Amino acid sequence: MSSHEQADVAVIGGGPAGLAAAAEAKAAGASRVLLLERDDRVGGILNQQVHDGFGTKVFNEALTGPEYAAIYEDRVNEREVETWLKTHVINVTKDRLITVHSDKGLRTIEAGSVVLSMGCRERTRGAIGTAGTRPAGVFTAGAVQNYMNVRNLAVGRKVVILGSGDIGLIMARRLKLEGAEVVCVAEILPQPSGIGANLVRCLEDFDIPLYLSTTVVEIHGKSRVTGVTLAEVGPKMGEKKGTRRFIECDTLLLSVGLIPENELTNKIGIITNPVTTGAVVDDSFRTSVPGIFSCGNVLQVHDVVDYATMESEKAGTAAAIWATTGKLPDADIKVSAGAGLRYVLPATISGTDAVDFTMRSWREEHDQSVIFKSGGEEVRRLRMPHMEPAGMIRVRVGKGRFRRIVNNELTVEVGA
Amino acid sequence: MPDKFDVAIIGGGVVGCAIARELSRYQLRVVVLERAADVARGTSGKNSGVVHTGINVPTGSRKAALNVAGARVFEDFCKDLDVPFDRVGKVIVALEEDQTPDLESLMARGIANGVPDLEIIDSATLKRMEPNISGAAALNVPTAAIACPYSLNIALAESSAEAGVEFMLNSPVTAINGDEGDFQITTPGGTVNAALIVNSAGLFSDKIARMVGIKRWRIWPCRGEYVILDKRAGSLINSMVYPVPPKGGAGLGVHITPTTDGNILLGPSADYTNDADDVRTTPKIRRQLLKEAAEFLPALSPRDVITAYSGMRPKLVPSKVGGFGDFVLEEVPEQLGMMNLVGIESPGLTASPAIADEISGWVRERIPAKKNSNFKGKWTAVDRVRDETPEKIDALIGEDPAYGEIICRCEMVTRKEIIDSINNGLEATSLNAIKYRSRATMGRCQGGFCGPRIIDLLIENGHSPESLTLTGGDSWLFLGSVEDLRKGRTREAVEAGN
């Protein structure tokens, strides 16, 4: 090994989550903070997200992705976080010994705390099993966003988008503005996957049709995509007979979901939640392995970067406290998702401070409430005019409420 | 390029390239004509990568002889070319007691064909060997092995090219004129003259034969779909797991095969088609593969699927007839000077060194030649960081910092390996040419992250964006810049510089 280094806090991944965690770890008293990033710049996906809408929660204004990233990049630089670019983490042990691969050779880092903020990747054609030939012209929406907005490369002129995830919707508008023909967006679910604001400003504004309960059943073309066959699906996702139609196009964009990049998390042996596939964490964002924290999209896929930032700032602060004092409040109160919710985070809380719970509902709901219960009694209730699976719900519960908790258990559910 | 070649090999599959490598030992002028933008694009690139022992082929057939002969030398064949090879062994599993007689007859045939160390094991022994597999009994075939089929094919081609063999990619043969000693072979890029022809065109070997008036063979393409699983599922099995072969079926049944890279393959299916290029995948067969594999391996999860793909078998027997079709290696009276290799389906990969040996003999009987001093017995393409020890990785990075930059994170491929793949000896420049040489884009993100960075390197190496393709030909990736899109320019106009 070329060298051996020591750090109070090592943050893995320099996207929005890692930037926020590193900056706050430094502010919270960690003396050496390393930010490990495999790309040649920090900012992650924000660098390619040239559209606006970032920062409405943190800065109360709508910034573009690069502007939002620049604020945090400046912040880590001002606070003298050490950023290692083009640095690939190949291993992390339970004892927080990190091995990295870069043009300086293989190096090891002994870290007081480790923050996992590796983000997520896009689900691919192979993973969803779209049938047909394997021509050029099938791209994930995020890859096209990168080609267009970072590398100045146009992938095609006549485009069908499969999946109504936010990146797909954003790319529908982007392609349309740049002169491509966006034939339609097809979504297999009966409801859109992206947020309402994007349906309005990306599709409705440009008269781009959205076909719900519809999917691509076959891709055509031997060399380059020549078209796709769409078909409607029934309630159990089975193809409806007689609904097939061919649509000519040269490009198919996939916006069919994001997968947290938890390969390292799993390799370390950290306990994960089967629903989010991310680590099980407490309200300090501690994982099951002492001294290892997780935040941002690797923990749960966010639809608002501001919330990923806020979550990561807490994780960074906690990581610094743990590295410097070895002490964080015990989180003995078990939190579980009840009726109507796919999951709730964190999995355990200490009750010593306010907690921002994040969760997603199973279904679209109107005029319902998110209810926190312990021992059958209500601890807190928040009316939600509107909930949808596409939108993460974030509810703050003040520490005073936690006095009502009995038997160290708290359930969160959707109710009238 | 010389005015005239001694030998023209039509088809850059594993058989054609093994012959090229064998001939490159001698001072012969050899050309390989390949219709696709790279070698290993047909049957040879998409199969299970199994080095068969010879238990599945009728005793006394050419298939059996060439299979067993090939299997005997295959490990060295791979080692010489630095190609991944692993003797993982194979278990042929009887799900129910009543299939045990089938295991016994397979074993008897294996023994007759000279396959060593065969034994029938009971359910408990199977469980010890393969804790995740359930079955009533199994035939244990410990000498069966796996190799990386496309890596072998590419290594054969590139090592031959280095020793002086010419490769003409994107060169489908459209006509053959002349006679032994003076053939004229027409391709879209021009005419090639050669004294002898080796027809190793696989799926198109019947069409090549017909160009000189040989009408006795017909190839029946038979598609096989595969599902490939993430490496995290790779530890579910230790060896290859096969069912008892279906009676009269077109293949060996859906099997579970580890790859030399640590993934698992499920498949292949068997569907006859009229179109040799029809490498579709279908949801029906994907579901069926997962279902059939789960009968042996209940721990399989559809979540582990990375992708599906299809290969194509060049069968000599139509689906209605079924059953066995032997390998054809024949020079026939209708056209002397042309060696036809027809119906080389499974176990063609295993047999390829033995076939190459035989064809080399046929060539040298006709054109005696001295040894070629440029031939290298041992050949290495590129050091692969993922296979190296930490000390070696450090040393490689010290030699060249490009080894220190990981481009493909899923498969741990460095910038150095990508650049070496771009500068391959065959001048194959498609994105897939880089994929099959470096493994970049083969992992779970399927190029979502590394695709753009590989494109950067291609552009840095002098390729224009609008000239880049996925698989050559019309498989273009970019129409131009965002400005070109904005201005309504077509890709052709951008490429022409308008």
Add this chain to the structure above:
Amino acid sequence: MNSTVICIVCPVSCPCEVEWTKEGGVTKVENNQCKLAFEYVEGELFDPRRMLTTSVPVDGGNWPLVSVKSHVPIPKDQMLNAMKAIGDLRAKAPIKVGDVIMPDFIGSGADLVATRNVAVA
């Protein structure tokens, strides 16, 4: 009149129930989670506007493009015309976030400004 207007100010996308008249403007907004919805809804009903975000090719920069936006929203029906107005525009490195790339680019008072730093290559 009653309308449902999805607020697009932030990703929460509140489906606002709005009471309004042509003369008196918006009289009531419900189903919103924050105050920003009032201003948005009024704008959407009487003068719909959008931020335009796109990119402009850069000569001599460490990025081939600079991402840009309209510094204030432009009339919604002018989005595609605005792209035409940007047309052949090119920028020259170095560029700083906030630099005006094209002042008042469609005559609506909105400037096209850079949203990324681009250094000289």
